[in-house]
Amino acid sequence: MSHKAGFVSIIGKPNAGKSTLMNALVGEKMSIITPKAQTTRHRIMGIVNDEDHQIIFSDTPGVIVPKYTLQESMMNFVEGSLIDADIILFVTDIHEKYDESDVLDKLRKTSSPVAVLINKIDKSTEEEVKEKMEFWKEKLNPEAIFAMSALLGYNVPPILTYIKDKLPIHPPYYEKDELTDKSMRFFVSEIIREKIFKLYDKEIPYSTEVVVTSYKEEPKITRIAAEIIVERDSQKNILIGKAGAMIKKVGTYARQDIEEFIDGKVFLELFVKVIPDWRSKKNHLKRFGYDD
Ligand code: GDP
Ligand code: K
Ligand code: MG
Known part of the structure; x- marks a missing residue:
């Protein structure tokens, strides 16, 4: 009888599909989703409970360079979510360009397990998927790589299984019938x-x-x-x-x-x-x- 619980941070560039993924994982429309960048300004928590697990997701703002005070404060949420996460899900649109950046560096240095989730494969070929998997393996050497479509729910269940596997043994942080900590x-x-x-x-x-x-x-x-x-x-x-x-x-x-x-x-x-x-x-x- 060992209960597992922990914090899972979903990070990535604006429009990578973070909110769509979290909603697919949590199964409720918790976080707003729009085609425009930076819709998500807060850390939003969604909680998945079953008998032996409690997964607390936080959906963060897209990773951006601060341009004004609001964005600086948005970035603090991202930083925080890298520090207090038990597992980090790094979502990347299969077609987005990734140069070396601060975030990649932080992902390499973090002690939390990182899974790279290559999203929107419903809009790509198998070849492209293979290429991107190689690319991310070389760039980050993450603990796991998944290719998925958050929108269609393709490959989402294996990600949930991976998370449950990696969660630390811990009693629940929140009441088991609580869906979210936001009012x-x-x-x-x-x-x-x-x-x-x-x-x-x-x-x-x-x-x-x-x-x-x-x-x-x-x-x-x-x-x-x-x-x-x-x-x-x-x-x-x-x-x-x-x-x-x-x-x-x-x-x-x-x-x-x-x-x-x-x-x-x-x-x-x-x-x-x-x-x-x-x-x-x-x-x-x-x-x-x-x-x-
Ligand atoms: P966020 O900024 O990372 O939270 O991205 P959102 O979840 O808000 O998604 C941004 C846009 O990408 C929305 O129009 C989504 O419908 C779309 N999107 C998300 N996941 C997928 C996917 O798997 N396939 C496709 N084709 N579109 C997606
Ligand atoms: K968005
Ligand atoms: Mg979002």
Whole structure:
């Protein structure tokens, strides 16, 4: 009777498929997935439990060079996840270019086992898969290499088996029926943010933050209010759209997803607020939970 438990960090470049993989592994839509880079700003935990195992996944922001304060703080999450991980899953898109970088160096030096997961093989030939497996073997000499399609779920079960095999013997860290350590408010704000990423272009998604200001569960309905924070009035106008048409779309799509997520009716109110240069202001970052 030896229970195994541990922390598994999923790292890799933006859009490699980290969030898609974590959702496939956890089996719930825990982390938001969009085609745009840097959707994932927080460390998001998803937990897989069975009788003898507890796997705690953290899905990290893509590995990038910090350009402004927010990104620096995003990178701290990545660094942290390399240090406290029992297993590191390094996800790489089969078609992405990898030059020598800081991250590869850190992966070579870490004492945690590293598995390289070559993703999106549904979009490649067998030859390409073979080549990339050789490439990563030579570059990192990792403990394991898997070729997978996170999107189609191809080769995902063997990865789960590998993780269970490598987990240290440890009692559970969290209650066994707990799905995640993030609050419902957090998931609601992530769902709203996902809609913003999908509905607007260019700088808008990167200039916004979402804070759930009120969350009230009533017998027949859950009432939620959220603030969408932007940096300038011009962004506020774009977000709201002509006669409020755009913000209405965000609200409708987000409400539908939240209703599905909590399996109940939702009344969602959105407010747009301007805070100049929030990305560079540490005190605001702290409020949004970016300060570790
Ligand atoms: P992240 O930035 O690393 O978290 O990447 P995401 O999980 O958000 O995925 C980025 C994009 O790649 C999304 O459009 C996904 O649908 C897509 N994607 C992820 N995994 C696969 C895969 O196995 N095959 C294909 N064709 N697309 C994928
Ligand atoms: K992404
Ligand atoms: Mg992601």
